[in-house]
Amino acid sequence: MRVLVLGKGGRESAIVWKLSQSSIEKEIYTAPGNPFTAKFGKNININEEDIEGILKFAKEEKIDLVFPGGETSIVLGVADRLEEEGIKVFAPRAYTAKLEGSKVWAKEFMKKYAIPTADFEYFDKENFDEAVRFCEASKYPLVIKADGLAGGKGSVIVRNFKEAVKTLEEFLVKSKFGKASEKVVIEKFLRGEEVSLFVISDGNRWEKLGYVRDFKRLYDNDEGPNTGGMGSVAPIVLDKETESLIDETIINRTFEGLAKEGLRYRGILYFGLMITDGGPFVLEYNVRLGDPETQALLPILEGDLLEAVILVSEGRYKLGSLRLKENFYSCCVVIASRGYPEEPERGKEIFGIKEAEEVSLVFLSGVEERDGKLYTAGGRVLSVVGLGKSRVEAKSKAYKGVSRISFEGMHYRKDIGFPPTL
Ligand code: AMP
Ligand code: GLY
Numbered sequence: 001m002r003v004l005v006l007g008k009g010g011r012e013s014a015i016v017w018k019l020s021q022s023s024i025e026k027e028i029y030t031a032p033g034n035p036f037t038a039k040f041g042k043n044i045n046i047n048e049e050d051i052e053g054i055l056k057f058a059k060e061e062k063i064d065l066v067f068p069g070g071e072t073s074i075v076l077g078v079a080d081r082l083e084e085e086g087i088k089v090f091a092p093r094a095y096t097a098k099l100e101g102s103k104v105w106a107k108e109f110m111k112k113y114a115i116p117t118a119d120f121e122y123f124d125k126e127n128f129d130e131a132v133r134f135c136e137a138s139k140y141p142l143v144i145k146a147d148g149l150a151g152g153k154g155s156v157i158v159r160n161f162k163e164a165v166k167t168l169e170e171f172l173v174k175s176k177f178g179k180a181s182e183k184v185v186i187e188k189f190l191r192g193e194e195v196s197l198f199v200i201s202d203g204n205r206w207e208k209l210g211y212v213r214d215f216k217r218l219y220d221n222d223e224g225p226n227t228g229g230m231g232s233v234a235p236i237v238l239d240k241e242t243e244s245l246i247d248e249t250i251i252n253r254t255f256e257g258l259a260k261e262g263l264r265y266r267g268i269l270y271f272g273l274m275i276t277d278g279g280p281f282v283l284e285y286n287v288r289l290g291d292p293e294t295q296a297l298l299p300i301l302e303g304d305l306l307e308a309v310i311l312v313s314e315g316r317y318k319l320g321s322l323r324l325k326e327n328f329y330s331c332c333v334v335i336a337s338r339g340y341p342e343e344p345e346r347g348k349e350i351f352g353i354k355e356a357e358e359v360s361l362v363f364l365s366g367v368e369e370r371d372g373k374l375y376t377a378g379g380r381v382l383s384v385v386g387l388g389k390s391r392v393e394a395k396s397k398a399y400k401g402v403s404r405i406s407f408e409g410m411h412y413r414k415d416i417g418f419p420p421t422l
Contacts, residue, residue, distance in 0.1 A: 007069030011291035013363035022306035088313035113257035148180025192276035231416030338409030340379035360401030
């Protein structure tokens, strides 16, 4: 089995690591990959946006299965193109990927199928004045979201009318994210506990893999700017009532809705949820695994990931073949470069990874190798994952690992851990 993983981050490192443990005979390629993924196979110098390049490589090298890590290639239609060539893909097709690729489409879908989500309106470039009037008459905070993909920067929480107008101008008038921000969703701010839910689906059946907490803010106590994620813990255990509400009103309705629309969902569907006093709500859908949630989730999943992914891509997933290990916990601390997320420094030599690996897993992301040495090459540099039979053990191993790593200007949160509530 020749497998091609798309991406170069910590998520893709964890995916390659887990695929490599499969009992199926395999060769793993990663495009473009990083020094960690290179240890398990071959890195190929193709970017995820280069759909033609991926297609050409996959055909020439007789790749059997492609596993896209991030959303970009999926939303661009990598699954459509590869499946036409008879290559298996662990991802939905472009039209279905609008669940992530268009917030307007996703919100309309949720409304149509009575899936709980924040009340909303949407506006485009031509309706700028109307959008301003809507904000004038609204209560604050409000959330303004660019319709399309914006690299995790497309959602802004605005605290008053002035901030709302500024964001509307940036998005609709100045097209901050190009076409992606020519339409916006304006929605009610929801208060509660955020949790990421990962569901695997082969188009015929679905199964929950687990709930993971992602720490999005840059600094301790959830302060500072939003980032791609500074850490994660798993599993998060919800009370029975919340869980059955999620099953019935969110997951079932989503998959029933997709079926009614004639859409087949293959791959991972990631539900960004807010658990409020009034029950669980969907903040967003993503058509892929999360980063850094994957680094915490995959090490505590039992089962052969490669086998499961092949079966999903053939519509024959066996329920129960991936499940959380019992009484096993994981805590992932992300180490970032000084300046992240705005302007991360690069080129700093990294020390101590081998020593950290004695107590934890270390998944690389923004890292480059030169003459056998490792250097920083991006915002999020490493994910250090502690595992254990208790939450305390998982956290303490993660931070023990972190304490053995050093590079100039390294930054990490000191409060990644299991939430007391939930
Ligand atoms: P999204 O781009 O929809 O994932 O939103 C990014 C982040 O903004 C989420 O992870 C939440 O932390 C926050 N957020 C999005 N929508 C809302 C909302 N309606 N109420 C409160 N926070 C939100
Ligand atoms: N951790 C958030 C994401 O992957 O979108």
